[in-house]
Amino acid sequence: MGLQAVFFYLFAFVAVASAFMVISARNPVHSVLFLILVFFNSAGMFLLTGAEFLAMILLVVYIGAVAVLFLFVVMMLDIDFAELRSGFMQNAPMGALVGLILAAELIIVVGGSVITPQAAQSITTPIPSPAARTNTAALGDLLYTNYVYFFQVAGLVLLVAMIGAIVLTLRHRQNIKRQDISRQVARTPATAVEVVKVKPGQGV
Amino acid sequence: MDSFFLTYLWPAIVMIGQSLLLLVCLLVFIAYILLADRKIWAAVQLRRGPNVVGPWGLFQSFADLLKFVFKEPIIPAGSNKGVFLLAPLVSVTLALATWAVIPVNENWVIANINVGILYVFAISSLEVYGIIMGGWASNSKYPFLGALRSAAQMVSYEVSMGLIIVTVLLTVGSLNLTDIVAGQKDGIGTMIGLPNSFLDWNWLVLFPAMVIFFISALAETNRPPFDLPEAESELVAGFMVEYGSTPYMMFMLGEYAAIVLMCALTTILFLGGWLPPLDIAVLNWVPGIIWFILKGMFVFFMFAMVKAFVPRYRYDQLMRLGWKVFLPMSLVLVIVTAFVVKLTAGA
Numbered sequence: 001m002g003l004q005a006v007f008f009y010l011f012a013f014v015a016v017a018s019a020f021m022v023i024s025a026r027n028p029v030h031s032v033l034f035l036i037l038v039f040f041n042s043a044g045m046f047l048l049t050g051a052e053f054l055a056m057i058l059l060v061v062y063i064g065a066v067a068v069l070f071l072f073v074v075m076m077l078d079i080d081f082a083e084l085r086s087g088f089m090q091n092a093p094m095g096a097l098v099g100l101i102l103a104a105e106l107i108i109v110v111g112g113s114v115i116t117p118q119a120a121q122s123i124t125t126p127i128p129s130p131a132a133r134t135n136t137a138a139l140g141d142l143l144y145t146n147y148v149y150f151f152q153v154a155g156l157v158l159l160v161a162m163i164g165a166i167v168l169t170l171r172h173r174q175n176i177k178r179q180d181i182s183r184q185v186a187r188t189p190a191t192a193v194e195v196v197k198v199k200p201g202q203g204v
Numbered sequence: 205m206d207s208f209f210l211t212y213l214w215p216a217i218v219m220i221g222q223s224l225l226l227l228v229c230l231l232v233f234i235a236y237i238l239l240a241d242r243k244i245w246a247a248v249q250l251r252r253g254p255n256v257v258g259p260w261g262l263f264q265s266f267a268d269l270l271k272f273v274f275k276e277p278i279i280p281a282g283s284n285k286g287v288f289l290l291a292p293l294v295s296v297t298l299a300l301a302t303w304a305v306i307p308v309n310e311n312w313v314i315a316n317i318n319v320g321i322l323y324v325f326a327i328s329s330l331e332v333y334g335i336i337m338g339g340w341a342s343n344s345k346y347p348f349l350g351a352l353r354s355a356a357q358m359v360s361y362e363v364s365m366g367l368i369i370v371t372v373l374l375t376v377g378s379l380n381l382t383d384i385v386a387g388q389k390d391g392i393g394t395m396i397g398l399p400n401s402f403l404d405w406n407w408l409v410l411f412p413a414m415v416i417f418f419i420s421a422l423a424e425t426n427r428p429p430f431d432l433p434e435a436e437s438e439l440v441a442g443f444m445v446e447y448g449s450t451p452y453m454m455f456m457l458g459e460y461a462a463i464v465l466m467c468a469l470t471t472i473l474f475l476g477g478w479l480p481p482l483d484i485a486v487l488n489w490v491p492g493i494i495w496f497i498l499k500g501m502f503v504f505f506m507f508a509m510v511k512a513f514v515p516r517y518r519y520d521q522l523m524r525l526g527w528k529v530f531l532p533m534s535l536v537l538v539i540v541t542a543f544v545v546k547l548t549a550g551a
Contacts, residue, residue: 003212029340033287036333056322064329064362068336068355075340075348134318136379179520 008048015041028074036067053135222314226303234460235265240501241508248512268453275449280342283446287341292451295334295458299465302327306468307382309478309492320381321369324469325362328424331462332358335426335433338455339443350442353519354426354433360526361423367534368417371410371541372473385477400483405476413537414474416530418506421466423526425459427507429514430522467503468496475499 018037025031039062046055143151239254239261246253254261279285305320307313317323332355339351373379376387393403407414423430434442444455471477476499478492517525 027284029284029287033337052317052319053322056319056326059326060322060329060366064326064332065359068332068359071333071336072352072355075336134379136319181524 004048008045011041011044011048015045028077029071032067032071032074035070036063039063039067051135053139219314223304226314227300230300230303230461230464231457234457234464235269236262237464237504238265238456238460240504241511244505244508245512248509272449272453277449277451280344280446282343284341284343287337288446289451291334291338291341292447292454292458294337295331296454296461298327298331298334299458299461302465303461305381306465306472307385307477308468308496310382312493313382316380316382319379321373321379321384321473324381324465325366325369328462328465329358329362331458334455334458335443338447342443342446344446346439346441347443347445350433350439350445353439354443357426357430357432357522357526358424360523361420361530364416364526364530364534365420365424367531367538368413368420369473370538371413371534372406374538374541374545375406375409381472385472385479388476388479398483400479402476402481405474405479407474410474410537410541412533413541414470416534416537417473418470418503420526420530421470422507422510423522425462425466427463428511429516431516432519432522463507464500464504467500467507470503471496471499475503 015038018034018041021034022031022038025034039058043055043058043063046052046058242264243253243261254264257263257267279288302324304314305317305323307316335354335358336351339347339349339354342348372384376384378384378387388405389400391404391406392408393399393401396403398404422428426433432442433439434444439445444452447455478496480487480490480492480495
């Protein structure tokens with residue numbers, strides 16, 4: 001237990017400290033890098049609770065893909081810090097309002113939450129030992145039986161979002177040269193070369 | 205006090221010892237892999253390659269190491285110093301961290317975790333950060349372009365690689381790397397009467413998957429013909445332009461550690477890890493680690509030959525290959541494998 005506690009406080013402290021740095025760092029790229037550190041430490045916390053599959057998926061999806069895109073966008077932006085800070089007082093009331101609403105909602109949700117009546121039952125059901133049943137298999141069983149419709153709907157929502165993103169950004173520009181690999185491969189001397197007899201003094 | 209020593213201190217000491225042993229072996233191995241890469245490349249081009257330092261140039265990598273370390277590290281004035289120095293550190297640390305879960309022989313592994321393959325996949329998907337950070341922090345055009353290219357490339361090929369790993373998981377039924385190797389003990393070879401032979405391994409059942417995995421591994425580690433991040437004809441040296449001396453060496457070390465890792469991963473997923481190729485007494489006496497190293501070196505030889513033979517891809521061709529060829533193919537492979545596994549499981 002002792003070692004777990006040490007690691008918990010380590011991960012928790014680094015996560016909170018770097019979450020603070022995300023909003024206080026001056027350079028937005030540094031902010032994103034600190035955000036990545038937050039994700040990384042959260043993955044560590046998942047590991048501590050025994051949710052190894054979730055920890056790895058957090059690493060792959062959030063750090064390996066989502067944060068890369070964040071970093072991409074932030075690096076490409078040309079941000080003028082002086083201009084950014086000049087509007088601070090104007091935007092402060094608006095920001096404070098949003099923050100207040102968020103905080104109020106969180107308090108309502110957390111304060112109004114109750115432990116489900118079935119909790120007592122699920123606590124008493126025996127938990128299979130981790131050696132017999134891995135995390136991944138257990139999650140898969142749940143997802144593909146009890147929650148299969150939610151799982152499918154989530155997949156569908158992602159598909160729609162993906163198609164939407166492609167439709168919004170795809171444009172076929174005319175008048176540019178494109179490489180059509182199947183056409184290149186299909187070319188033979190018979191279709192590509194034409195033998196012409198040129199008479200002297202005349203062009204082709 | 206005694207229990208504290210036994211529960212915490214002793215395991216920690218053992219783990220540190222194992223890690224150090226693995227690290228030292230790995231670094232020496234990488235030094236010679238680097239030399240082998242240059243030698244093979246040279247042989248294809250009818251040159252001799254490095255042959256001056258030591259007999260047959262065997263100490264070339266160590267001479268290079270000394271040279272890198274004793275040079276003055278130059279940090280560009282306009283760079284973001286912290287991130288600039290962090291980037292090579294990140295790439296080398298991540299590349300070496302993955303080795304914690306790689307089993308080189310039966311039970312020869314530092315951390316035998318349940319989600320081993322996911323861990324490898326997760327950490328190698330983080331390796332892109334070393335490159336992006338290096339490219340951005342250099343505050344210069346070519347490194348930035350190289351970093352952007354590389355990020356897009358690595359993210360694209362990770363997708364098909366993940367799907368290929370899924371096909372292997374479906375056939376084996378475990379995320380643990382040791383179980384993946386153990387699961388290759390019976391397969392087609394056992395069916396046709398050659399048990400415990402090389403025909404049992406995944407490469408035969410999942411041959412298309414192995415080809416896609418191999419090519420994706422080339423792209424993922426920025427090896428030629430996909431070395432666009434450092435395409436010297438266009439981008440000078442890509443994200444490494446501003447780096448010199450030790451930081452540059454760390455980038456190179458990280459790159460080669462990732463390459464050796466990909467060779468080890470191909471060995472584990474498709475070539476039966478430490479299993480001997482035939483069930484003959486003489487071959488069974490050879491320790492598993494020797495087989496593992498031999499198979500890994502074979503895969504690396506293929507890597508090196510591809511580098512020597514194939515000209516560099518153009519960037520749009522690279523993206524087309526990743527998204528329009530490999531992604532659909534690996535998706536279909538996952539579906540087909542799932543069907544076959546489901547149908548044969550009942551029989």
